[in-house]
Amino acid sequence: MDSGHALSIIRKQVKPAVVIFFLLTLITGIFYPLLITGIAQVVFPVQSNGNLIVHDGTVVGSALIGQPFVSPGYFWGRPSATSPVPYNAGHSSGSNLGPSNPALTSAMNARVEALHAADPANTLPIPVDLVTASASGLDPDISIAAAYYQVHRIARERNLSEDDVQALVSSNIQSRQFGIFGEPRVNVLMLNLALDDMSTTPVVPSLPIQPESTLPPESGLRIPDWIVLVLFIGVFVVTVVPLGRFMVKVIKGEPHLLSPFSKPLEHRLLAWSQVHADDEMDWKTFTIAMIVFSLIGIIFLFTLQLAQSALPLNPAGVGSPSWDLALNTAVSFVTNTNWQAYAGETGVSYLTQMMGLCVQNFTSAATGMTVLVGLTYGLSRRSSSTIGNFWVLLIRSVMILLPISIILALILVSQGTVQTLQGPVTVPLLDPVWDASGALITTQTLPLGPAASQIAIKQLGVNGGGFFATNSAHPFENPTPFSNFIEIIAILLIPAALCYSFGRMVGAGRKGVSILIAMTLIFMPLLGFAIWAELGGNPAFDRIGIDQVTTDLQPGGNMEGKEVRFGIMSSALFSVVTTSASCGAVNSMHDSFTPLGGFVQLLMMQLGEVVYGGIGSGLYGMLVFVIIAMFIAGLMVGRTPEYLGKKIEPREITIATIIILVPIFLILISTAVAVLVDPGKTAVLNPGPHGFSEILYAFTSASQNNGSAFGGLSANTVFYNLTTAVCMFTGRFGTATLTLALAGSLVVKKIVPAGEGTLSDHRPLFIIWLVFVVIIIGALSFLPALALGPIVEQLMLGGGV
């Protein structure tokens, strides 16, 4: 292709790119959030506005946002790491202290001492959640055990009988949602409000509940945890096939349930942008269309952020970010990474959230899907040259995401995820606190905004960029254990079903399901490993007499950086799901996971984000591994390797090898640069190997387009904003372009009919071999780095070094 020809192709794609971008911005950035806001305000007025508690006619706080309690006469909540004061709702934050950080141990010691000092007679073991900082810094809950622990002190301070206080706690217990989800817990603000009321209201005595002895405490997972895990798998067993079929119909333009709505819209969009639906593209045109569209997205989002302070829909009055942060965020959202160098509450206006971030949540996910479809056509078409039309596939992909997002957003609102255009609300503190400068803080400012609409697509589109700084750990973003379950499901819903869609499009659903099974075979043991590691807690805490045993009264385990309502299992599950899919949303602080928990998160990303992975990108990445696996397997059975009847020849192997090299090189080289230069090193929060893990995690997450972080790293610096932006862009569009080149190389080939000599592309042996190849390539590339990060940290922690 000579440059003149290339230029004319580029010029031809600019117009549809601009028109479609602005039309999709209208639909997903204006219409969609307003629709959700409208419904939410009418149907769920309490939930969508922050679950405010009205006490005696005045607003006294939010049922979802914790308040600081320091007076000995109040039940204390969980330690909060927000600054400048604890429970600063305007700036949610976890401690991000690593499990081996001496600062963590000394903070724990101080908290233990404070508890003992306030109640020297109390010899009960201290429940771990009472001395570990929550993920959001705003956790409204403590465990039942943590409340019971304080009964003695409260009774003494308030001159009440222990039995009465105990009864009060028992009557304030929130049991597991629907009997299975989350932890039984006590809302500290509600409990303290009830405590204040106690003088006037007689307490109805009730017996303290005792741990159920159904499982021995050391077994870790309790029956409800197992039920949730089974339910988690069950949802996919049920949804993969129907959703997979639905997506095939939408992608192919066949009639489906929602065609009466989507078809006219699609026709209109195509007509306005002057794209003909049957104008097929070769891989080069397809790539150019994708790049042009994405560049427009980056430019628009970059500009929007820089201008946000002067634009409407900014009730919190946030300023504009620095240019490097704006660029980082723009690249991050367009590449479906959603790396959070920004803090949602303080740095992003509602308009940017809606018209910028929310739009990219749709379009970046849809872009990933188009690349997958391109590769699918490459594999399924016989001796052709075209792999579909980017614009048509993009619009259809958005049409898949939009209706599901609407449903998800409404479920989230019903649980208490905020959805309003109103600005922040200020509520009084029940127990005012002094800040570091000695000023008395009497109020708390609750951030609001059109969050649910954004969060639904953030999960569904495997984007992960939070509306608030602490993402899905924030009670307004992920208010209940059930909303948490829904958010977990939403991450994997489409990546899992796309496997089946792929199978159908290449001839048989089982060819896709086998890949899904391979992914699951990698996922399950790592999930089990992470849950086991987190349940085990932090050995350093055991040594200072903190109770980390999981029982029915407390979540136990490593609760630093986790929320009580989710407990250990649902936090570990969320973290493994979010790193396996390239989502990056978090409901707990990954930096504070045990080293082995962090190891699982790192490995999940380093395997190439192919275990489920992003929308489209996970499966197309996995198909590259399939091609490598089939190549070696083909050699081993003595036949020129083929996959789905397409011969795998030098050109395919060259492209596939480079696709695998790109993220590995990006991660290793950028990490190496960062650990050598000062701007890289000074951003680290935690000392020792954990600090190395923070840097490794950052570049792993950026290069693999995950977006989650070891939050201790101060990533909002020019150095990190620019280096991660380069990693995100290259990791995304480098591999996507090469994948389309692979599609172009495959599509021209004949399809060799399968016979006895053909290697199966769906039977158990294929699955096992694929798993082996994925793990070995990932392990060989990253074992040395992991050895110097989480592995040695775990060994040191276990050995008490």
Added chain:
Amino acid sequence: MPHPPKIQSRHPILPAIYQRALIDAVGKLDPRLMIKNPVMFVVEAGSALTTLLWFQALTGNGEDPAGFIGAISAWLWFTVLFANYAEALAEGRGKAQAESLRKMRQDTMAKKLYLGYEIEKGREPSLSDYLEVSSSTLHKTDLFYVKAGDTIPVDGEVVEGIASVNESAITGESAPVIRESGGDRSAVTGGTVILSDWLIIRASANAGEGFLDHMISLIEGAKRQKTPNEVALNILLIGLTAIFLVVCVTLWAFSSYSVKAAGSGMPISVTVLVALLVCLAPTTIGGLLSAIGIAGMDRLIRRNVITTSGRAIEAAGDVDVLLLDKTGTITLGNRQAVDLILVDGMKMLDLAETAQLASLADETPEGRSIVVLVKEKYGLRGRTVRATESGTGMQFVPFSSQTRISGVDFGDVHIRKGAADVMFKHIEMNGNHVSDALRKVVDTISLAGGTPLVVTKNGMALGVVHLKDIVKGGIRERFSQLRKMGIKTVMITGDNRLTAATIAAEAGVDGFLAEATPESKLNLIRDYQTGGRMVAMTGDGTNDAPALAQADVAVAMNTGTQPAREAANMIDLDSNPTKLIEIVEIGKQLLMTRGALTTFSIANDLAKYFVIIPAAFITTYPALSALNILGLHNAILSAVIFNALIIVALIPLALHGVTYRPMTAEVALRNNIVIYGIGGIVAPFIGIKVIDMVLVIMGVG
């Protein structure tokens, strides 16, 4: 068919070859040669680097003790040398064979016929017809003359004469073969010797470009081009090496950060990094890759098959459809006439005589068998013919694969014989009616697996000759093996459908092409190819040439015609049509060996990490010693030694190839994953531990 002695048996591998390979291995250290194998080039660069570090250490400024660096460096050089040795050994075996062939190629004198020499049937050229010239001056299309005792100077095609030729030099078959003009036995090869009689030959290749020259250059590997699969694998190996290069370089940065973070130890030394890189790089497969390719070609040559490209061998491994000529491959030799059957009240003597006359000019084995049958059963001798011949001018209608009719015309008598369908048309064209009785006889013979030949005189059917085929023993089992390998066999025959179906069923082939013509064979191959299949075919006749040229793998019989040999990409010197099956196996074996060693090589790395990482970082993070599950004392040196020795240990496997048994792809993959995948994970743990123990016993470390 007697199994000919193999080239190997005439040139047993001598210890000299091993010695020469050792010398060659050193010569191959030239970086300009090494760069062609990037994986091993990286190892060589690493060896050179550690050697420099060793010199530096000797002056007392080394990062590590000089003894350690020296030992690592030495073993890295061994790694390169071992890989070179494997390649040199594989080449050496070919060179020895080429050497013996080259001896035959020495310049001989050729009797070049003068331009304008008129070939006259049966006349031997006299002294005045030719000039003795050096064979090196012969050009394509030159005519030359050879007589008993002469060595045929260049490849050619016999245009006149008949002679017995000793081709043992290239085939290993000591029994002389007949070469004569016309037909399927007209090709001669330069370097073979005339034993009796004489021939006039038209050179089909320039001097130095003949079959033998080609064979020599192939064996020597001079023209060996990398096959697509080899290229693809090489790219993957380069990719893996690049990953490990980046892993090792960045590890230095990670290590120096860790030293600062932990506040103890020293950053990982360059020597250890190089050792790690070499251990991780796929040196096992990288070092043996070209040896595998050369050895594969060598294995084919030992089975007396010459191939024009390595590509063809690999293609053989991919074959899904095998087109086999019925005659000689599926059935024993040729069909024989076993009976004459009268129809429509004709006289037996008339039929017998007519059948004999129709077959006189028919030089096919079937034709001759009719003459024999008539002579034996009805006592009719050639004299009848000669009597007729003297009376009137006889015009023979030779058999052609298009018409599939042969016969003779004399006076107003037209005698024809041929396959039933064409003969029915012939009868009807002559205005006669094909009787039901005739059809019945034809069908009966066909259904019994026989071949009916209808004999007519002036367009009137006289009767039918019954030809019969005998299917070779054991061929059925062979086909079922092929089916297991996923290869479909298709029988090609000129027979009618019924006959073909009967034999096909008896032989157990998957399909057949009846009433085959050159066009229908070509179309069949094209159909299969359009459906994405790889087609292999054997052939010997000129009429096979178009189909051979179209087939992906085309094996011509050495006894075949020149056009057939030129159209093919392999030539079987034994002229054994079932050889194709062995060729397929060699092709598969070649790929399997590469795949197996790749898997083994990569699987090895897991163990090497467990060995090297704790050792490399123990000063920074003593806690990592928990990973030293083997309790090694000289972990890094042991790993490097293992890495070098495993190449030597696998040379025999690379040269002989992994054992191939016909089985489904699934089973083959499972077996290889277990042996080379799981084995590849386990083997280094054991090997490195043993080496470490030996080192400890020897007092190292």
